[in-house]
Amino acid sequence: MYMFKYICKRIGLMIMTFVIIFVTCFVLVKLLPIDTSVGFGEDTSKIIAQFEARGYFDPIPEQLVRYVKRIVLEGDFGIGFRMPSYRGRAVWDVFIEKLPPTILINIYSSLLAVPIGIALGIFAALKKNKWQDHLISTTVMVFISVPSFVYASLLLFTICFKLQLLPLSFASFADIIRAYPEKNLVYTPGTFNWSLYFNKEMFLSMLPAVFAMSFGSIAGYARFTRAELTEVLTSEFMLLARTKGLTKAQATVHHALRNSMVPIFPSIVGEFISVLSGSLVIEKIFQIPGVGGLYLNAINSQDYDFFMMLSGFYLLVGLAAGLVIDLSYGVIDPRIRMGAK
C-alpha cells in the first residue's frame, strides 16, 4: 500500500512539475521577439499579417488557454509555420512519422550494447589486472573518449563505402516498396506501416547507425560493470559466500553480479527510455529521417508549435523516466523500499 501511495504522490508531483515547466516554456518562448524579416524585395506586412491572423500578438495568457484547449479538446498540436522542411505540416504527424526510425535504431543499439557491454565488464572484472582486463579497459577508454560521430564516419567509410558490406544510406520507403514489389506495400504520410520498417532491406540499412550508436554504450556498460563488480567481488560477504562452500561461479552470479547490478540496472532502464530521442549527428551522417535535430531546429526557427509539442513530450518522458528508474531500484534490490518510513 505504501508503494501505491508513493507512486500516486510521485505522479501528482510529476504532473505539477510538468505544468509549471510547460507553462514557463510557453511564456518564455512567446516573450521572444518575433522575427518578421522577409526576403529581398518582399513585403514585411505579409508576414506580420500572418502572425496577426494566427493570434501571435494576442495576450500570452489568452494564447496559452487557447493552445491548451486545442490540445485537450481536439488533440491538435498545431501546424509547423517557420521551420524549413516542415512548414504547413501537422507537428504531431511529423513527430510520429519521424519517431519510428529513431526508436528502432536506439532499440537495436541497446539490444546490442547492453549484453555485450555487461559481458565485457564481467569478464574484465573477473580477469582484473590480467592482460585481458588491460586490453578491454584500454579499448573501452578509447571508445569512451572518441565521439560517436567519429565511429559513424569511420563505419560509413570502411564498412559501407570501401568494403560495401552494408548500404551507404538509410533506406527510404520508396526503396523498400521497390525492393518488395510482391508485398504491395503502401506508404501514407502521417501513418505508421510496420511492414515498411521490419524487413531485411531496412534492417541492413539501419545497421551502420546501430553500430555507431552502440560502441559508446558498450564501452560505458563495460566500464561501469567492471568497476561495480570489482568492488563487490572484494567485499567481505563474497568471502563468506566462498567459505560457506559456493563455487566462484555461484558466488559471482548469485551474489556479486546481483549486487553490482543495483546501480547498473537503472541506467539500462534509462537507456531504453531514451530511445525516444534521436542523435543529431548520427542521423545526419546516415541520412536517417528521425527526430534528432528536430528540437534544436524548432528552437532556431522559432517554430512555436513544434517547440511546445516537443518540449511537452520530452518533459513528460523525462519525468516518467525518473519515476520508472526510481521504482526499478526496488525491483532489482528488495532491500530498497520506495516510500517506506
Next chain:
Amino acid sequence: MNTKKMFRSVLAMLLAAVMLLSFAACKTGNQGNATTTGGENSGTVAEKSYTYNTYLTLSPSNWNELTYQDNNDTEVMSWIGSSFFTYDFKFDSNGEIIPGEFEVEYSAATKLEDVSSKYVGTKWGVPEGATGYAYKITLREDLKWENGDPIKAEDFVYTMMEQLNPLFQNYRADSFYTGATTIVNAQAYVKQGQDLKNQAASVIYTTYSADLDSKLIFSLAPPVEGGSEVYLRTSMGFPASYDAAACANYLIGNYLTGSAFTAEAAAAMEGKTFAEIKADATMKAAWDALIGWWQTEPNEELHFFLTDYTYPELSFDEVGIFVGDTEYEIVIVLAKSLKLLKDDGSLSYQAAYNMSSLPLVHKATYEACKIAPTEGVDLWTSNYNSSVETTMSWGAYKLESFQAGKQFVLVKNPEWYGYNMPENEGLYQTTRVQYDIVEDWNSAWLLFQAGKVDGISIDVSIADDYKASSRAYFTPSDFVGSLQLQSNADQLAARQSEGVNKLMLKYTDFRKALSLAINRADYAQKCTTSSLAGFGLFNSMHYYDVENGGVFRNTDEARQVLCNIYGVDASKYESLTAAEKAITGYDLAQARELVTKAYNEALAAGDIKATDKVVLTMGTGSITESVERQYEYIKASWVELVKGTPLEGRLDVELKDFATAWANDFRAGAYDVCMGGWTGAAWDPGYFLLAYLDSGYMYSAAWDTANTMMTFTMKGVGENGADVTETMSLLDWYDCLNGSEGAKYNWSATALEQSQRLQLIAALEQEVLKVYYTVPLVNSFSASLLSYKIDYVTYEYNTFMGYGGTKYMTYNFDDEAWAAEVAAQGGELNYKN
C-alpha cells in the same frame, strides 16, 4: 517475487518481440539496383530507364506556388510546372550553341499581345499612349494536368484570386504588387480589411496635403507588436530597444539641441494627430523645429506619422486579371509597365523573366486542401502540393513519391504538352529524377563516389585533388562575398568596456584601412573553393542591359568606380580595362598610414585611450570549418595591418556565433564585423542597389542614406537632351533611378535608355563603396563535379540557360548499365582525372 518474475517476463518478451519482428519479415528480396521503368511505362515493353540522382540538404515541405518559401520548395516546383515563355540556347547554322546568347520562345503560350491601348480610359487606369500595361496571353489548347483535366484561362484567373485571397495571406501574394510584375489592385485586394495603423504613412500617402492632418498620428515609438517599422525609425537606425523618449533624446542631443523640440514637447506630441499638433502653439513650434531640421524634400512630413488607413473591401473584378475573348486567353493589366515584347513584336528577355508564368493550381484539389482556421485564429491555410496525394503537375515530370526529410522521386508526366512539340524531339532523356535528403556533405561525397548521386559541389577539403578533374565545372554566381563593418556608432560606444575599444570603426579611414589590408586574390584562393577576388557591389553576372548582353562590370562607368575606390590612376594606363586589371585592393602601406591617421583623430576626439585595445567581434550564423578559415585569414590580415602603427599589438578579432539571428543582430549593432552579401535582381542592378541603400535591407542599417547627399549630373536626360544636375539624398537618387512613386524624376528602365541609367548606377555604387561599411572580397563561383553517367550539352555557363538543364541532359549509361559500370569499378569511381 511475483513482481520480479513479471518484470523479467516482460523484458524477455520485449526483447524477443523486437528481434522477431525484425527478422520475421526478412525474406530474400530484390537487392539489386532498384531500376524502374517509369510509372507510365509499366505493363508495356520495358524502355531504358535514365535516372538523375541528386540531393538536397533540406527537405522541401510546400511546393505550392501560392505559398512556397525557400529554394528547397522550388526544387519540386521546377519539375511540375510549366512556362508561358522560356529561354533557350541560340544555335548557329551548324547547330552549335552560340556562347552567351539566348532566345526567348513560346512554350505553354502561343501568342503574347500588348493590348494596352484597348484599356486606356477604362477603370484600369492605363495611361494614354502607353504601352506595356496590358497584355493578352493566348494559351495552347492542349494544356493538361497530370490526370488529364484540361487547363484554360479561367484556371489561371481562379488561381490568382486564390493567390490574393485575403483570408489566406499567402506568402507569395506580394509577388504581384512589390516587384516588377505589379497587377492592378493586387495589393488592395489582398490587404482589404487590414488596418494599417502601424505602418509608415508614406506607404499610403506619397504626397502630403493639409486635409490629411486629422489622419496622421505623430510617433517616434517603436512599432507595436504586429506593426511595420516606422520609416523614420528605420532611416535613422534607431535600435528596437529605443522607446519614443530615447529617440527624442537622441535627436535633441545630436541635432536639435536648444531648439523648441524638447523632450517634453516630444512626449506631448507622441500619439497626437497632426491637426492636434498644429492647434497647440508649443507642439507646433516643436514640430516646426523638427521638420525644419529633417526636411530635405517636400512631403517628408509623412516620415513622422502613422495612419489609421484601412484598406476597403474590393471585388476581384477590380483586379487586373481576367479571361479574354476566348477561353484560352488571359488578359493581365499591370500597374507598372513591362516591356515583354521587343519593338519587332518578338518576345523580350523580360517575357521569360517577369512573366514566365502565372501561378496555377488544380481547382478541385486545391479546394479539397483548404484548411479552415481553428479557434482564435483567423487564417485559412492549405496543404495543397505538400504530398503526392495533394500534388498535381502540369509540367514535364510528376511527383511519384515523397517522404519528408528523406527522399522524393519524380517521373515523366505523359500528359505534358511539351512532349508533343517537335522542337523537343530527342530531348528530355531523363525518365526519373530522384532527390535524397543528405545533410552531411561527407556522406554525399561518398554517395557520389559510389555512383549514387550524379553531382556534388567541390568542398575546399578536396579542391586541390579535384579542381582539375575532367568532370569539374565552375559556375559563376551574382553573389559578392563581402565584409560588413558596423555602422551604428552608438552601439559601438555602448559595447565598449574598460580597455576595450570599438569606436575606431566609426572612422572611415580605419574602415578603408581594414579593406586595403586584405589581399583578396590570396583570400579567394585560400578560403574558397573557386571564387575570385571581388572589388565592387556588382560582378560579371549583373546585367544592366540584358537584351544586348550589357554586363555592368564591363562598362567604363563601372571600371572607373573601382579605379576611384582603390586609388588606381586610370590616366596612367592605356585603357580603363587595363587600369581595372591593375586593381588588387591590397595596399598595406597606405592602409597603415590610414590606421595611424584614424587613430590620431580618434585619440584627439577622445574616442580611444592610449592604452585601449581594439577588439572587433566577428559574428556568424554558425561556426563552421569554412567560417573559421575566413576568420583566421581576416584576423591575421588585420593584425599584420597594425604593425608599425600606434595600434601595433592592440588589435584583436574574436569570432562569435549569433545563430539564425546573426543578420538582424548585426543590423541592430550587436557586433562589429560579419560576412554577408546579397543575391537576386542580377538583371536589374539599379533595383539591386536597394540592398545597400534601404535600411530595411542594409547591413549598415545605421548609415543614414536618406540624409547622405550626393550632387550629380545626369547627362542628357533633361529636356532636349540637356544635363540635369541635382543635390539629393542617396535614397532619393535611388527612387529616381527606379521611378518610385513620388520620386522627383522617373529614370526607370522603361523611361530611359539603359546606357543613360548606367551613369547613376555607377555613381551610387561609388557612394556605397566609399563609406567602407561594405567591403567586397570575392566574386562567388561554385565548383562542382558531374557524374560520368551524364553530360550537359555545354560546360560553358550561360546566364539564361545554365548548362541546359534536364531538357538537354544526355546519358552515357542507362540505369542498368551504370550499375554494372560502378560494380566494374569496384564500387568506387575515381574523379581525380
